[in-house]
Amino acid sequence: MENAAIIGVGMTRIEANKIRDTFADLAWEAVNKALDDAGMNMDDIDNIVTTSNDFWDGRTISCMAVSDASGAYDKNVSCVEGDGTFGAFYGLIRILSGSYGTTLVTAHSKGSEGISSLITNATFDPIYERALGLDMITGCAMQAGAFMHRTGTTAEQLAMVSVKNHGNARHNPLAQLPMDLTIDDVLNSEMIADPLHKLDCSPVSDGCCAMIIANEERAFQYKRDPVWIKGVAFCSDTYFLGDRDLSQARSLTEAARKAFAMAGIGNPANDIDVMELYDAFTYQELMWLEAMGISADGQAGRDLEEGRFAIDGDLPVNPSGGLLSGHPVIAAGLIRIGEVVKQLRGEAGQYQVKGAQRGVAQGVNGRCGQSHCVWVLDKNK
Amino acid sequence: MGKKRVAIVGTGQTHHKSHRPDVNGQELINEAVQRALEDADLTIHDIEAVIIGNMDHFEGINYVDCWSVDGSGGTMKPIIKLTTGGTTGSTLAIGGYHMVASGMFKKVLVIGWEKNSESDTTGAITTAFDAVWDRQVYAGAISGLAAEAKSYMDQYGATNKDAARVVVRDRKHACNNPYAQLRKEVTIEEVLNSPMLSDPVHLLDICPRTDGACAVIMACEDVAEKITDRLDWIWAAANRHTYTYLGDATYGHLDSLTRASQEVYTKTGITEPRKQIDVIELYQPYSFAGIMWIESLGLAELGKGAEYIWSGATDMGGELPINPSGGVIGCNPIGATGLIRCAEIALQVTGKADARQVPDVNLAISTGFGGCFWSDIILHGKNKPDY
Numbered sequence: 001m002e003n004a005a006i007i008g009v010g011m012t013r014i015e016a017n018k019i020r021d022t023f024a025d026l027a028w029e030a031v032n033k034a035l036d037d038a039g040m041n042m043d044d045i046d047n048i049v050t051t052s053n054d055f056w057d058g059r060t061i062s063c064m065a066v067s068d069a070s071g072a073y074d075k076n077v078s079c080v081e082g083d084g085t086f087g088a089f090y091g092l093i094r095i096l097s098g099s100y101g102t103t104l105v106t107a108h109s110k111g112s113e114g115i116s117s118l119i120t121n122a123t124f125d126p127i128y129e130r131a132l133g134l135d136m137i138t139g140c141a142m143q144a145g146a147f148m149h150r151t152g153t154t155a156e157q158l159a160m161v162s163v164k165n166h167g168n169a170r171h172n173p174l175a176q177l178p179m180d181l182t183i184d185d186v187l188n189s190e191m192i193a194d195p196l197h198k199l200d201c202s203p204v205s206d207g208c209c210a211m212i213i214a215n216e217e218r219a220f221q222y223k224r225d226p227v228w229i230k231g232v233a234f235c236s237d238t239y240f241l242g243d244r245d246l247s248q249a250r251s252l253t254e255a256a257r258k259a260f261a262m263a264g265i266g267n268p269a270n271d272i273d274v275m276e277l278y279d280a281f282t283y284q285e286l287m288w289l290e291a292m293g294i295s296a297d298g299q300a301g302r303d304l305e306e307g308r309f310a311i312d313g314d315l316p317v318n319p320s321g322g323l324l325s326g327h328p329v330i331a332a333g334l335i336r337i338g339e340v341v342k343q344l345r346g347e348a349g350q351y352q353v354k355g356a357q358r359g360v361a362q363g364v365n366g367r368c369g370q371s372h373c374v375w376v377l378d379k380n381k
Numbered sequence: 382m383g384k385k386r387v388a389i390v391g392t393g394q395t396h397h398k399s400h401r402p403d404v405n406g407q408e409l410i411n412e413a414v415q416r417a418l419e420d421a422d423l424t425i426h427d428i429e430a431v432i433i434g435n436m437d438h439f440e441g442i443n444y445v446d447c448w449s450v451d452g453s454g455g456t457m458k459p460i461i462k463l464t465t466g467g468t469t470g471s472t473l474a475i476g477g478y479h480m481v482a483s484g485m486f487k488k489v490l491v492i493g494w495e496k497n498s499e500s501d502t503t504g505a506i507t508t509a510f511d512a513v514w515d516r517q518v519y520a521g522a523i524s525g526l527a528a529e530a531k532s533y534m535d536q537y538g539a540t541n542k543d544a545a546r547v548v549v550r551d552r553k554h555a556c557n558n559p560y561a562q563l564r565k566e567v568t569i570e571e572v573l574n575s576p577m578l579s580d581p582v583h584l585l586d587i588c589p590r591t592d593g594a595c596a597v598i599m600a601c602e603d604v605a606e607k608i609t610d611r612l613d614w615i616w617a618a619a620n621r622h623t624y625t626y627l628g629d630a631t632y633g634h635l636d637s638l639t640r641a642s643q644e645v646y647t648k649t650g651i652t653e654p655r656k657q658i659d660v661i662e663l664y665q666p667y668s669f670a671g672i673m674w675i676e677s678l679g680l681a682e683l684g685k686g687a688e689y690i691w692s693g694a695t696d697m698g699g700e701l702p703i704n705p706s707g708g709v710i711g712c713n714p715i716g717a718t719g720l721i722r723c724a725e726i727a728l729q730v731t732g733k734a735d736a737r738q739v740p741d742v743n744l745a746i747s748t749g750f751g752g753c754f755w756s757d758i759i760l761h762g763k764n765k766p767d768y
Binding site for chain 2: 001002024053054055058059060061063064065067068072073074075076077078079080081082086089090093094096097098099119120122123125126233234235236237238239240250251254255365366367370371
């Protein structure tokens with residue numbers, strides 16, 4: 001892969017209900033922050049990729065609602081439906097193809113305007129599955145059960161993810177749910193779908209993220225030191241949950257293997273300084289860490305207990321507070337990339353990981369981690 | 382242009398119909414995929430990545446990229462969804478181009494599909510527009526087009542009869558295309574006497590609703606040339622999705638198509654498109670577009686589109702045949718429609734278009750239309766682009 005870099009990031013605050021903002025207002029705020037961050041204006045943007053989802057927006061051609069606000073007037077523009085990591089991937093590809101020097105990528109969602117259980121029920125098969133009442137929470141509860149059963153991971157270990165990430169969010173001014181929790185707080189919170197308690201689940205959120213990607217030549221022309229993209233890969237598992245071993249995330253293993261190989265990462269457990277993962281539920285952070293080879297199979301919970309993934313641990317995971325502290329669907333993956341950029345620039349303030357040189361971001365599409373996208377970013381070219 | 386040259390090495394379509402109760406969505410997709418693989422003499426194991434698109438609210442399936450893998454063959458492969466409304470199919474083709482040109486993937490499978498029989502098409506399209514300013518008064522598939530046609534008629538004096546001539550052409554062409562849905566000729570009188578849907582648009586002026594899928598396989602230069610010597614090279618692609626609100630569009634001129642086509646012409650050195658282009662598959666969802674949008678493409682002067690159509694120049698055997706497949710008036714599985722335009726041009730360029738073949742195609746254009754008067758355009762060539 002030729003050199004390309006992230007040269008600007010803009011994020012709105014993540015909030016439960018941005019009732020004063022339309023989709024366009026969200027995009028406008030994030031886009032202007034990204035342009036200011038990069039020291040660019042809209043004339044410096046060669047093309048645009050927006051990322052949205054018609055179901056979450058309750059709007060057909062959901063990209064249309066944000067195209068003006070994303071500066072798409074009289075420019076080449078396209079739209080990815082799915083997580084922001086996939087939108088950013090397509091934004092990168094349009095640079096690597098040689099067609100454009102810079103891409104502005106946006107991703108937005110307002111969970112407050114939808115009914116999450118109905119929207120995610122629509123990801124299930126209309127004949128065989130929907131009538132069972134499956135949605136993202138009940139589907140993921142089955143996966144959590146399968147993962148805990150196979151690996152022996154405990155409810156306490158799951159709860160520790162929540163304690164860590166909500167605790168990290170106390171230092172992140174953009175996070176929705178900074179919380180000072182104990183393991184008992186999590187275990188005593190309402191049971192939503194066994195084994196997932198309320199505090200094992202990410203909240204419903206509104207938010208938008210914008211990012212500017214550039215080729216090597218353009219990367220040096222603006223205000224910021226580029227953060228280099230060293231590896232990107234994505235992969236989808238089977239659709240029907242029964243066709244998979246639900247306790248394993250083999251498509252993540254494959255995507256991570258490819259992305260790490262591109263980046264020359266031989267030993268992911270040692271070669272990565274910071275990770276921002278798609279922890280829509282507590283168990284996912286542990287399951288994804290094992291699938292990516294960061295922890296040995298069944299050992300992520302123990303590594304967590306030993307403090308390995310804390311901000312001052314040897315591999316901090318979700319120092320921003322992760323999705324558990326704010327989960328605007330679609331934007332969430334792009335925010336993960338943006339948070340890694342902040343870390344590598346040394347701009348993460350109170351949640352800065354000391355000396356971070358290389359970071360990994362991950363995003364998810366579909367039910368129970370069917371499709372994953374993994375990004376490796378580096379401070380150095 | 383691209384780091385790698387990109388060519389289409391295979392295409393596949395379903396036989397498009399108004400209603401396919403015999404298959405579900407994944408099976409419909411799989412029909413097109415199997416045909417494309419067969420055309421390229423490849424297996425799904427040769428495919429390195431998949432791009433898919435449709436419009437979510439027609440079938441009511443969320444995360445179609447994930448749902449579709451049993452039909453698309455995307456299991457344990459990279460699969461990504463692009464969706465931009467009516468332009469989805471052409472957006473997918475442009476996406477396939479970038480994926481291959483980037484050098485990251487050598488062979489990419491591009492899939493567009495729609496099962497419109499499962500949808501409330503206008504109900505779903507209505508929600509594309511602003512909930513406060515547009516949706517209550519002025520949305521859906523036909524109303525904006527009717528306003529565009531009225532504005533053009535007012536400015537240039539075009540008539541319903543002029544538009545009907547475009548329908549006569551496309552419906553006649555569709556009879557040569559075994560994949561088209563509406564394979565029956567119509568007369569100008571039949572068009573004019575068909576029910577009025579939204580003045581000035583009659584029933585026969587507008588595209589049908591269709592179940593169908595299309596798949597296109599793209600490959601980079603060194604791989605493509607090993608697969609086949611009948612290649613359709615992608616020369617250039619551009620788009621403009623300029624407007625968000627219906628009231629912002631310029632009615633009577635498709636500015637987005639003018640600007641996107643100018644970008645492509647400038648990149649590739651085309652100065653006289655009418656002479657240099659040999660065939661066009663125009664995403665033309667209704668008859669009046671067949672007059673107006675060829676002006677936007679620079680094929681006729683403003684107000685002279687109808688004259689060019691009446692001359693027969695765009696009929697089979699004419700100077701610049703348009704829509705040999707029968708076009709969108711012949712069938713419209715929306716998420717597939719723009720990609721069908723691209724696939725049909727690939728057939729023309731590679732000489733595989735059978736009864737609808739235009740002789741000696743060197744350079745050709747496929748377009749996409751949708752959203753809020755948005756346009757996509759791709760320039761295809763028989764010869765390898767020389768840049």
